[in-house]
Amino acid sequence: DAGVTQSPTHLIKTRGQHVTLRCSPISGHKSVSWYQQVLGQGPQFIFQYYEKEERGRGNFPDRFSARQFPNYSSELNVNALLLGDSALYLCASSSGGPGQGAHGYTFGSGTRLTVV
Amino acid sequence: GQNIDQPTEMTATEGAIVQINCTYQTSGFNGLFWYQQHAGEAPTFLSYNVLDGLEEKGRFSSFLSRSKGYSYLLLKELQMKDSASYLCAVWRNQGGKLIFGQGTELSVKP
Numbered sequence: 001d002a003g004v005t006q007s008p009t010h011l012i013k014t015r016g017q018h019v020t021l022r023c024s025p026i027s028g029h030k031s032v033s034w035y036q037q038v039l040g041q042g043p044q045f046i047f048q049y050y051e052k053e054e055r056g057r058g059n060f061p062d063r064f065s066a067r068q069f070p071n072y073s074s075e076l077n078v079n080a081l082l083l084g085d086s087a088l089y090l091c092a093s094s095s096g097g098p099g100q101g102a103h104g105y106t107f108g109s110g111t112r113l114t115v116v
Numbered sequence: 117g118q119n120i121d122q123p124t125e126m127t128a129t130e131g132a133i134v135q136i137n138c139t140y141q142t143s144g145f146n147g148l149f150w151y152q153q154h155a156g157e158a159p160t161f162l163s164y165n166v167l168d169g170l171e172e173k174g175r176f177s178s179f180l181s182r183s184k185g186y187s188y189l190l191l192k193e194l195q196m197k198d199s200a201s202y203l204c205a206v207w208r209n210q211g212g213k214l215i216f217g218q219g220t221e222l223s224v225k226p
Binding site for chain 1: 120156157158159160161203205210211212213214215216217218219
């Protein structure tokens with residue numbers, strides 16, 4: 001079975017540009033969460049989507065948005081990129097909803113975004 | 117507020133035992149997780165504690181004391197492949213999220 005797949009694996013963008021990152025969850029998983037991991041730090045929660053609705057949001061500016069599609073895949077969008085947005089963006093999928101814990105929470109390998 | 121602290125770096129010798137500590141202060145707690153992350157790779161699940169006590173899984177054990185806001189990950193019979201970052205994370209049902217510490221970079225020397 002395929003795990004959580006993210007695309008692209010690496011990306012270089014210029015300040016002010018827009019970026020879209022994609023995530024396909026494990027088959028049968030209905031929940032997708034996004035995390036930002038700056039080099040040398042732990043991941044920080046950005047969003048959780050369950051059944052195509054936003055169920056949780058971290059402390060990130062409105063430049064960050066996301067959505068989940070009927071097939072449960074998800075996109076993370078970041079507008080007006082800043083140098084500080086350079087990070088590894090991780091997607092995690094799980095079968096359960098927001099109240100069902102992080103069991104079966106599987107991370108993808110991430111998208112490495114570099115803003116220059 | 118929420119704060120999770122763990123040492124930045126640790127070094128240990130192959131075959132030895134190492135304990136990585138984690139202290140937390142969060143406004144909500146629904147379980148504590150440990151993940152292993154090799155450079156450039158995804159975090160992988162190691163252990164989960166929701167009740168006080170020790171959970172053992174092969175060479176890895178994790179302990180939790182909720183009253184003290186304290187956990188540790190114990191790695192026995194260290195191998196070179198255990199060199200990685202170890203992430204302590206608290207699960208909060210509200211908002212459905214993991215709150216991570218900064219990670220402990222473990223180097224295993226021969």
